[in-house]
Amino acid sequence: MTHTIIHGFELTRDETIVELKTRARLYRHVKTGAQVLSLENDDENKVFGVSFRTPPADSTGVAHILEHSVLGGSQKYPLKEPFVQLLKGSLHTFLNAFTSPDKTTYPVASTNLKDFYNLIEVYLDAVFHPLLTPHHLDQEGWHYELEDPEAPLAYRGVVFNEMKGVYSSPDAILGRAAMQGLFPENSYGYDYGGDPRVIPQLTYEQFVAFHRRYYHPSNALFFFYGDDDPLRRLEILDAVLCEFEPAPPADIPPVHPPFAQPRKMTVPFGVDGESGLSRKSMVNVSWALPEIADPSLRMALSVLSYAVIGAPASPLRKALVDSGLGEDVMGGASGSIRQPIFSVVMKGIAGADAEKVERLILETLEKLSSEGIDPEMVEAAINSIEFSLRENNTGSYPRGLSLFMRALQNWNYGRDPLELLRYETPLAVVKRRIAADPDFLGRLIRIYLLDNPHRLTVLAEPDPTYNQRLAEEERRKLDAAKAAMTPEALQRIVENTRALKERQQRPDAPEELAKLPTLKLSDLERTNKPIPLAVSELADGGALLYHDLFTNGILYLNLGFDLSRVPQELLPYAPFLGRALLEMGTEREDYVKFSQRIDRKTGGVWWSDYVSEIRGQEKPAARFFVSAKATVAQVPDLLDILREMLLTVRLDDRERFRQIALKTKARWEASLIPSGHAYVRSRLQAGLTTAGWADEQLDGIEGLFFVRKLVEQVEQDWPSVLEKLEAVRRALLGRQNLVVNVTLDADNWTTVQPQLLAFVQELPKATQTGAEWRAPLANNDEGLAIPAQVNYVGKGGSLYALGYTYHGSIHVINNFIRTEWLWNKVRAEGGAYGAFVSFGKQSGVYSFLSYRDPNLERTLAIYDQTAEMLRTVELNEDELTKNIIGAIGDVDAYQLPDAKGFTSMARWLIGETDEMRQQMREEILATTVADFRRLGEALAELNRRARVVVMGSPDALNNLNSDGRRLRMTKVM
Missing domain, CATH: 3.30.830.10 (Metalloenzyme, LuxS/M16 peptidase-like)
Structure with missing residues (x-):
């Protein structure tokens, strides 16, 4: 059989995947043997990816460190961080990379064709022609840090600190032990992410050799998806692959010999303290x-x-x-x-x-x-x-x-x-x-x-001694390493530390930045794309919101009950009512049969809460949602289920409720270390706005404290707990002020609408009205103690309270702060895994956050330096344009129909109109350096009034206090 060669590729299969409405073609690159899976369809959200088989031979995390490092400069784009430049100035809908137990994958996605091709070009040069200097291993992997020969030696590195965070999570420790213990005789027996105790064994020679062995077209699997030109895909790849000679692909990890017996x-x-270990x-x-x-x-x-x-x-x-x-x-x-x-x-x-x-x-x-x-x-x-x-x-x-x-x-x-x-x-x-x-x-x-x-x-x-033992073991290794070094070797480390910091602080040359393919402002849409919305009134002050969007015959339904009707002291019970609705059963069926019916007859039913400030108003938008999805044919069954759930849920099964409370507590505690930055942000906002306070009661640290007490109350005083649950149900599950949100195409809506309206009329009137929430807002600095080897550092306050007036340029400036200032200062120089800045358009709350951070005081100092940086920063037109494009990319984030419908409803709840959003877009597009200066002035004032909330080990927090901070200490775990 003769194969036609197209751009260096031979077609090996050409099939239609009917389920996906997609044509699938498999190609083989004739010269190198690289494989391509090309999926062609009408999805505008185009995807490209390349994956390499990368089985580890040890637990140094070399594959993981390499994944970080190849995106840190390449032959064609010899910048410090091309990846960050793409994050900053692209319309990407996805931009990242994954290290897995036996492969490393580099995917990108965009709805903009020019942007899509730009992303592919940079990623291909990154994976096949990275710079990979010793400084890349130092920054992204590990290095000895020493600024003074007399000072203690330290380890630094982004992946090193990331994996310290992973090894602080009990769930991660258990999961990794299970994987490695199941496969002790092949590559799955090693930690592909890197064990912090082993990472410092990785040498630069091993680092470079790993790339040379595995990052080759003969070991590559390429993927395309979407509505772009399928032949152009091959042309782009061949232009890169044709310069390579064939090489043997990596071995497939062997099937592990079965155990003779279990x-x-x-x-x-690690945990803090001896109490409650049983x-x-x-x-x-x-x-x-x-x-x-x-x-x-x-x-x-x-x-x-x-x-x-x-x-x-x-x-x-x-x-x-x-x-x-x-x-x-x-x-x-x-x-x-x-x-x-x-x-x-x-x-x-x-x-x-x-x-x-x-x-x-x-x-x-x-x-x-x-x-x-x-x-x-x-x-x-x-x-x-x-x-x-x-x-x-x-x-x-x-x-x-x-x-x-x-x-x-x-x-x-x-x-x-x-x-x-x-x-x-x-x-x-x-x-x-x-x-x-x-x-x-x-x-x-x-x-x-x-x-x-x-x-x-x-x-x-x-x-209780585990984390301390790890710290002591690390200290012993470092001290022994230093003791074995000559003065000349120590001086080389001092010089390398200085050189690395100088490299991190040195800006990219304008001529090098200019090589990076970018969009222009003229490539951007000048107007927002509105989401269809029709609003009609329901009885008792309610509203029906309808979004005419194609959903492939699936109804997406959100029932938004008025959460502000719940009295302040009962608010933490609301999530437990949500769980009870789904997991307690009804008058007709126990929870097993009811849960089975939901799964048999629908696409799912779930609950959620939504609390947001409304700009210029004291009272927040607060909703308790019961949401569902089903095919149009399933709608009668779905409405029967919702009717039974809302009207007849059984709340009086003490043992079942105790099980729900215990599960909730366990999952909450397990999420603390992986999501520490989110809890810090919630805690910050809880001291600044009523909505922030409410959110903290529902989903934050206060909610965790509540569920721990709730477990005890269920044992000691169940009648009291039951009465409070019933009170929340009476206040919440009524049709007063109900918002019904529907996303469905118009033809199917004509079938569903009368059924839905009849269902709403069957809901009762709520019989209890809550008093207005009067949130006790804290204004002190706080330390949240957890058994972790890394920290999560937050600082924030309300810009609106300082007289700042919202302007769309803040999104551009935040894009710059996040991808330039914090990335360089907190991540690259400081070794934290992540650093963020966020601004609540409705609340005015501005916050800085770091993730898996080895530092505390240093990071806080960088936050405070942001104001002066903005007041003095010089940006050329290209840099400003990049940040404008990145901000527009965030505004235009790609969404599927159900997400569009929910987003539109959320905007309606807070009074954000299409006209307001268009003004925001125009302000983003018109951003100037003067806007950076103005925000710098506002942040300088915020520095003096902002709250600090940090999460970390008790020792780290106590050290911060001993350095002059006044943190109120709160033990979380």
Whole structure:
């Protein structure tokens, strides 16, 4: 068979994926063997990516450090941070990179074609021709830092500090131990992200050699998706690949030999103090499955996973929760590496109960295998998976990127990348097998779990001395290293520290910046794209908001109840009412059957809260949402479910509510270290506005303190808790001031509207009215103590209280502060993983935040220096244009239809009109350096009045206080 060569590529397959309305073509680059998956469709959100197989041979994190470093300058673009320049001045809808256990992936996305090609050009030069100087390893990986030969030696590096943050999270410690323990004899037995204790073993020679070995076209998998020219894709790639000679691709990680018998291991994690350790352990029971190439079998295992543990009503989850052995359960199947893993995790157990948990897991699986799974649970699993596949709703994540990552689950291991993109046939096969053979799923449990000896049980136990021991071990290593150095070697480290800082502080030359492909202001739309909105009145002061958008026959519905009706003292109970609505059952069905019905008959039902300031008003916009999605054919079932939920939910099952409260507490505590910056921001805002205070009660540190007390109250005074829940229900779940938000196309809306209006009329009037919230706003500086090896540093205040008047230029200036000033000062020079600035247009709250930061006082000083920087900064026209483009990119963030509908409603709730948004856009486009100066003056005044909130270890916070700060200390964990 003769293949036509197109731009250096031969076509190897050309097929249509009907489910995705997509033409898929696979190509092979003739010279290098590089593979390309080219997906052609009408999606304007175009995606490009390249992935390299990068199996680690140790835990130095070399693949992870390299992922950071290749984006730090290349032959064609010899800048300090081309990646940051793209972040600053692109219309990208996605721009990042991922390190995975056996691959490294570089994806970009944009709806603007010129921007898309610019992103591809920079990324291709980055991965194939990076500069990779020793300073790149120093900054992104690790280096010895020493400014004075007499001072103590220190480790610094972005990935080093990032992974210190990871190793402060008990969940991450448990998950990594399980992965490495399941596969001790292949590359999955190493930490691909890097173990902070091992990262300093990485040499520059190893660093460069890893790139040379794996970052080659012969080891590359390229991906395109969207409505761009499919032949241009090949032309762009060949222009880069043609200069390379063929090389052997990296080996596929081998299938691990199965264990002869199950194994066990125990790992520690850090906590502060000895109190309450009896129920802080966690256990993970995991199985490594054999390699599974059959897409129908993979689909069957997905159905099995959901049915067994994936939903609140799933029998294994229920058995573990009902046992009372722990606080939270999670788990299921994961297929992101060559061998799928099935895991079950229980948190909040007593360490001595780990064997009981393991025994209960096995006994429950044995029962399910022999007696079968409830057919309604299986139906719920199938419908949930099928709805998700057909909806293809990836949130803010580009759809094409989701498909790329799915294809790699086969492609990275030499299997067919198209198989996992098609779901109709595998789904149909699974449905037929289950219908014809009731024992089908039970046999899968037997084969892949019960009779599979490749099982590992990991117990993670709290250790109050763990973090201290790590710090002491690090100090000993550093002291020993320094003691072994000659004065000349120490001087070289001092000089390298100085040289690295000089490099970090040195601006890029204008002629080098000019080489980077960029957009012009003329490439930008001058007007906003409005979201369709029709508003009509409902009875009792309510409103119906309708958005005529194509949703592929899916109704997206938000019922927004008036949260301001809830009395101030009862506000923290509102989220628990939300959880109860979904997880307590109704007068007709217990929570198992009700949960199954939601999954069988809809695309999902969920609750959320929304609180926002309204500019110029004291009272915030506050809503409690019950949201849902369903096909138009499912709408009658959906409305029946919502009616039953809102009118007849059972709140009086004490044991079930206790389980919900324990699970909530466990998940809240687990999120503290991974999301420390978000909690710091919430805490800052809680002291500045009523909406910030309310949000802190619902979702912040105060909410965590509340749920801990709630668990005790459920045990000690359940009637009081029940009465408060009932009071919140009476205040909240009524049709007064109800906002109903609908996103659906016009033809289907004519069918749905009368059903929905009839449903609304059946809702009762709320019978309790809350008093106006009078928030006790704190104004002190605060330290939040957690057992972490890194810090989260925040400082903020209200610009409006200082007389600042909102102007759209602030978005441009913030883009510059984030991607230039904070990136260089806090991340590159300071070694923090991230640094941010945020501004609330409605509240006027301006805040600085850092993420996984080794510093405290230094970072706060940089925040304070921002004002003077803005007052003196010199920006040329190109730099200003870049930041304007980045700000417009944020304003025009790509959204799927359901997100557009919700966004439009949120704007309506706070009174933000299309005219106001257009004025904002025009102010962004007209930004000048004078606007930077004006904001600098406002921030100089803010420096004197802003609050400081920092989260970190008790030692770090105490050191900050000893340096002259006056932090009120709050122990969080």
